[in-house]
Amino acid sequence: MKPRVVVARVLPPAVMQRAQEEFDALLPPPAGFTLDELVAAAASHGAAALVVTGGVKLDAAALARLPETVKLVATCSVGFDHIDVPAAKARGIAVTNTPDVLNAATADLAFLLMLGAARRASEYERIMRAGWRKGFGFAENLGHDLTGKTLGIFGMGRIGRVLARRARAFDMNIIYHNRTRLDPALEDGAEYVDSLEAMLPRCDVLSLNAPGGSGTAKVMNRETFAQMKKGAIFVNTARGSLVDEDALIEALSSGHLFAAGLDVFASEPAFDLRLAELPNVFLTPHVASATVETRDAMGHRALDNVAAIAAGTAPRDAL
């Protein structure tokens, strides 16, 4: 008998097809299942596994509503702050994520944000769309080079290291802070700084690449933004929870920060619209992994984890 699976959100076509072929899969409506619908679907289908995405919040209360048949929640995301993993485990539910396959896409988007912020992409785009008719003076409306600048990476994990590789090709100096120093063989010239506070005054560009959750909540706040150089650039493709957005808005409005590139927000999708009013912010709607290739790979990786559990073997990405 094929394992019973409920897919909570519409996944790329090839992934949906594989789910149908390999499992007894209940697929979602175009808008995805709401939490109530997901709970009901899991019960009526007798699901052993749920395949979810980052948009499906499974806190302890939600997990408690799942039927006892559910033994796995496979999320198509590297982050898992939307799932209460200890609560899941306490109920005998394993949780898996999809690391690695989105490193390149996420690092690419971080780089797009860095360039977009440094080169005033959002302002220039708006000028063009408004029908540019008045030329700029030679010294007007200038952006900044990335070449030769220092990039600080907070969270030198899999994505941070791929970002560092891209930054090296732009002749940037790389410094990083992590809970623990990397094996020097993996540093490839990046310099370890043993605290965020010590790293901040040295960054021309700061990129957040650390996971969300209580350990990193609002690490960027009034005090830490003040420790950044005047004129620095701030980039976030990690989680909005790492940032006190009031403090960020102040730092951008006062000119303390030159610009920011943001893909993630404290509240999504209803993000703080004051950010959209600032000219020096380059914004994207949480799309760092949103490429055809990467979303396919994420979906397949989640199904690999379901298949492993169904076969009675340890899934590659158990949390």
Ligand code: 8YV
């Ligand atoms: C997703 C993400 O956009 O993987 C993550 O942690 O934040 C993103 O890749 C998303 O949540 C898709 O499920």
